[in-house]
Amino acid sequence: MLKVALLGAGRIAQVHARHIHDHPDTTLYSVSDIYAEAASTLAEKYAARVLSADEAIADPQVDVVLVATSTDTHAGFSLQAARAGKAIFCEKPIDLNIERVKSCVAEIKALGVPFMIGFNRRFDPNHAHLNRALRGGEIGELEHLQICSRDPSPLPDDYLLVSGGMFRDMTIHDFDMARFQLGEEPVSVSAIASALVSPTVKAAGDVDTAVITLQTASGKIAVINNSRRSGYGYDQRIEAHGQKGCLYVHNVPTTTLVKVTEEFGAQAQKPLHFFLERYQEAFSEQWKAFVAALKDNRPVPTNADDGLRALLLAEAAIESFKTQKVVSVNLEE
Amino acid sequence: MLKVALLGAGRIAQVHARHIHDHPDTTLYSVSDIYAEAASTLAEKYAARVLSADEAIADPQVDVVLVATSTDTHAGFSLQAARAGKAIFCEKPIDLNIERVKSCVAEIKALGVPFMIGFNRRFDPNHAHLNRALRGGEIGELEHLQICSRDPSPLPDDYLLVSGGMFRDMTIHDFDMARFQLGEEPVSVSAIASALVSPTVKAAGDVDTAVITLQTASGKIAVINNSRRSGYGYDQRIEAHGQKGCLYVHNVPTTTLVKVTEEFGAQAQKPLHFFLERYQEAFSEQWKAFVAALKDNRPVPTNADDGLRALLLAEAAIESFKTQKVVSVNLEE
Amino acid sequence: MLKVALLGAGRIAQVHARHIHDHPDTTLYSVSDIYAEAASTLAEKYAARVLSADEAIADPQVDVVLVATSTDTHAGFSLQAARAGKAIFCEKPIDLNIERVKSCVAEIKALGVPFMIGFNRRFDPNHAHLNRALRGGEIGELEHLQICSRDPSPLPDDYLLVSGGMFRDMTIHDFDMARFQLGEEPVSVSAIASALVSPTVKAAGDVDTAVITLQTASGKIAVINNSRRSGYGYDQRIEAHGQKGCLYVHNVPTTTLVKVTEEFGAQAQKPLHFFLERYQEAFSEQWKAFVAALKDNRPVPTNADDGLRALLLAEAAIESFKTQKVVSVNLEE
Amino acid sequence: MLKVALLGAGRIAQVHARHIHDHPDTTLYSVSDIYAEAASTLAEKYAARVLSADEAIADPQVDVVLVATSTDTHAGFSLQAARAGKAIFCEKPIDLNIERVKSCVAEIKALGVPFMIGFNRRFDPNHAHLNRALRGGEIGELEHLQICSRDPSPLPDDYLLVSGGMFRDMTIHDFDMARFQLGEEPVSVSAIASALVSPTVKAAGDVDTAVITLQTASGKIAVINNSRRSGYGYDQRIEAHGQKGCLYVHNVPTTTLVKVTEEFGAQAQKPLHFFLERYQEAFSEQWKAFVAALKDNRPVPTNADDGLRALLLAEAAIESFKTQKVVSVNLEE
Structure with missing residues (x-):
């Protein structure tokens, strides 16, 4: 024990x-x-x-x-x-x-x-299933990855102001997810962003709406779209396009109830509200994976380098956003 | 020509x-x-x-x-x-x-x-696709068939009063569909019904809400549910359960637009409004099938016997509803 | 404690x-x-x-x-x-x-x-959501209820033979669900059934495929379809049609992954395998509801009468199946 | 006439x-x-x-x-x-x-x-519905637009080589769609692209896989993803995220048939195969709109400037791809 x-x-x-x-x-x-x-x-x-x-x-x-x-x-x-x-x-x-x-x-x-960094989303059963399907070659070679990651509403202003900015605080999860699903390190980063949601963010010179594009040495392209406010709950979807087809991870609805009426059409439920709901099982699976690695003396699934590399991508995104250029990165040096 | x-x-x-x-x-x-x-x-x-x-x-x-x-x-x-x-x-x-x-x-x-009776629904591309899949053995032997057939709202009272009653006027399409998809004639009919929608229908001793169950000699069961008013458009779905799985025909939405909001969840579009919209292509395909049969001197796909047999099932349903018993039928004599 | x-x-x-x-x-x-x-x-x-x-x-x-x-x-x-x-x-x-x-x-x-009977399905978040929506009048007066309840595959023969038969063993859950969702007691029962799946069941004179129709005093109709084998996992869906629209409870997929390929179309995941998976949360919620009732000295949500009444409906279904007639029931005497 | x-x-x-x-x-x-x-x-x-x-x-x-x-x-x-x-x-x-x-x-x-340019996709009932919803303010101010546009398989080599390249030949439709849905002209263009699909394209120095990001003066961001080969048919979807929610245009399946089996999960149909199928109704609606404008002496819905501006965006994308920089455009001069 x-x-x-x-x-x-x-x-x-x-x-x-x-x-x-x-x-x-x-x-x-x-x-x-x-x-x-x-x-x-x-x-x-x-x-x-x-x-x-x-x-x-x-x-x-x-x-x-x-x-x-x-x-x-x-x-x-x-x-x-x-x-x-x-x-x-x-x-x-x-x-x-x-x-x-x-x-x-x-x-x-x-x-x-042993040091494990908490990138819990890798352990979400849906994202993990995608990863197994990609590594299992179910759509051949991956070519285009698309990560949609949008919060239900902006976190409190005092949090936003010390968060390190959107790329370091929010996109960092998506940088890790991109690395996890791509199975190949990005070599360039390009970021387009705006401050459309939060006046606080805008006043602080930060952004709250962004599209970040990564490219790998073999030409695979990953694009992340982020917003601090979706207007309909927590939007956490992935699309992966490959040689032989496409894989989607959809949102998880709160229940499977659907209502059809003359006035409102067919109303399904919104996605689970936020990360505590959507990633509840991911946190549990993450802990199991950590403990299993310790017990079996195996490497932990998300290590210190994973923490560093996601942050290096965030730094590159910030530079790209500022310079309006594609920024090269070398995560393996 | x-x-x-x-x-x-x-x-x-x-x-x-x-x-x-x-x-x-x-x-x-x-x-x-x-x-x-x-x-x-x-x-x-x-x-x-x-x-x-x-x-x-x-x-x-x-x-x-x-x-x-x-x-x-x-x-x-x-x-x-x-x-x-x-x-x-x-x-x-x-x-x-x-x-x-x-x-x-x-x-x-x-x-x-050559005499063809207008059971247009058989020619709907969705229902026809189901039929090909069933006949092709995609789910093995069919065991349970379920037809949902609900009108958007009751037709005008003067029509309802001369329509011959729900079973002869509305269910008749579903009796034909059941025969088409079952691929085997029903040998018994059982009907449970109520008048919940239209006071005119109720006053006339007719019904507007019904569940009709058919059974074939080999034990296949088909159940039809009907209503003169769905409250959300034209509901025309089928489920077929067999040894190796299940096949659904879903409704066709007016467009593929989906709106997700905090207040109303994920709203998809209602089904196409009524038979002129939903079965537009079916009417066209039906005409093509008739002309093709004439040109090639082949039997028409829905003949006089099909017209008779659907009506025999309607008569049996009426008797079952009145006697509260399962009624035997022999469509092939 | x-x-x-x-x-x-x-x-x-x-x-x-x-x-x-x-x-x-x-x-x-x-x-x-x-x-x-x-x-x-x-x-x-x-x-x-x-x-x-x-x-x-x-x-x-x-x-x-x-x-x-x-x-x-x-x-x-x-x-x-x-x-x-x-x-x-x-x-x-x-x-x-x-x-x-x-x-x-x-x-x-x-x-x-205090005596609570384990009708766990009432506590499934999806079915419970339906119940709140119905009681909240979201589709007006309920008119037609449809319960699909199909097991992934027949239980072992030695279980089937002592189970009391399909109506008492399997449909009993659906009888309770029908009573729960209808909000009004059935007054008649009609059952059509076949033995299509299991030779053991057939040899024992039992059935494994059935359609059971219930009607209430006000004319509401509920229809249950059962099979001992779906061929694709555990099928647990409900449809409720009312004056102002329709409510569905869909199955819960194992994950939200969808694969689209040239060869196989858009493949979503099967429903959760069986009751331990699908009703995992229902068992937990059921226990919470029982404990809450004990603590607050309130009536338990599913009591001894609920246990009795579901069985009375099963007995009526058996009689209907044998006599090929609609059987009247009075659950409130 | x-x-x-x-x-x-x-x-x-x-x-x-x-x-x-x-x-x-x-x-x-x-x-x-x-x-x-x-x-x-x-x-x-x-x-x-x-x-x-x-x-x-x-x-x-x-x-x-x-x-x-x-x-x-x-x-x-x-x-x-x-x-x-x-x-x-x-x-x-x-x-x-x-x-x-x-x-x-x-x-x-x-x-x-009168001069109308054939940007037929604007007249697709699904895309047109999105446009009405956006202009009607159904999700408040638009913030992020995402266009997925992927061909089923590369066109013949001899076509590809004289097509003017992917941005001028294929993305041009999406540039027009972006302008149509944004309701505001882009002021910058950024393109990341690879040649992953077609050796011919690669040898010719062209690309077949791309992510193009547009930004408007008010900060709205549109991102287009293109591929010459989807591996599963014609992928034509749009997402629009705004202040109050999100709107999707999904693909249109060939039929609504869904098959659920133990082996393959829940298989829905692939999207309609290619533009002649998916945009069949769009071509018809486009012609009606042109004729209606002529008859009523109104401006045509897609004019010569629309043709020019889409091409200007293509030129900017090419420049961005070559220089690895964000390229400014002024479509209104």
């Missing part, structure tokens, strides 16, 4: 706590949070103890440190846990500063501890 | 006129109608002449008589045309009186002229 | 054990099974004790007895638990013998203990 | 001939083609005469000249007809050389004759 120290007691940490508890091979050992009450409420629910982050990381009983705190502390806690020899699961991103990410990734790799 | 005398100038006759004109091997020779103006308007549109029905049937130039007049004249005009040696296309039903239908069918068969 | 004694350790019992464990207000106190090893394996997983059924029912610590044993023991254990003053959750059916069910229901009602 | 001189007797000309014949207000007066036999076959079918193009354009009986010859003759015949004072319907493109198009458009506009 692996003992897990959970750093953070917020929304995502609560999701992780539940999956740690439900998993037959892991137990929630401790919860740490700068808000003592949040930590104790969560700890109590699963009969865990409350520790400071330092205590938890130092505790010899702890096998795994799960970093689900605020973004600016991810790199620090990860390094501290790595130096203490713990296995680490870290929510994305490692950091918003690319140089800090590079040095952090280098040190973690040198220390040789 | 086959010369066609069209009896009738109403809504259905106008549809036929267009398909006669469009077909490269047929020409509209004459139009007859008890309303002189209706006849002349339609005749003028396609450069045809106006004749009385008697003149048209007697005219040696005429190859084909198309009977699209009111129901009570179908049998009379058909017999008159058969005696004149013409090929006949007659709109359903031959008559509402089963004895009259039997004697009419017997005489027409004895005269040996 | 309610302490639950689980009688049975088979497939369904294991599902209940998990939901008892996951629910914040219930704990798995004991497991009982005639196979000692099954009981101990399940008990160990959730740190519960192994007791005999008699011990468990007699144990003063136990608040709730959950009966998930073989059908022939349901009535006996339920009565024993009722006499011991426990709240009871009993898997359907109470018994296959209608007289035994009547006397059992009478005694349980007289004892006044 | 407008008399139409049809220049050309090939595939598209035959489609036009049929719609000219079917329209109550137009008649096919003459057919001209460099292949005498093609001209006479088509003329005979509709009882028209065969004339040389010069004779037809000079004939005082002719009201309308329909140019459906090879691309290199479009501009010449259009100018000749304009100078003869005829109304003109010209298949796209006016020419592949942008300077020639500019001078041709200028002269035609100066002559003041």
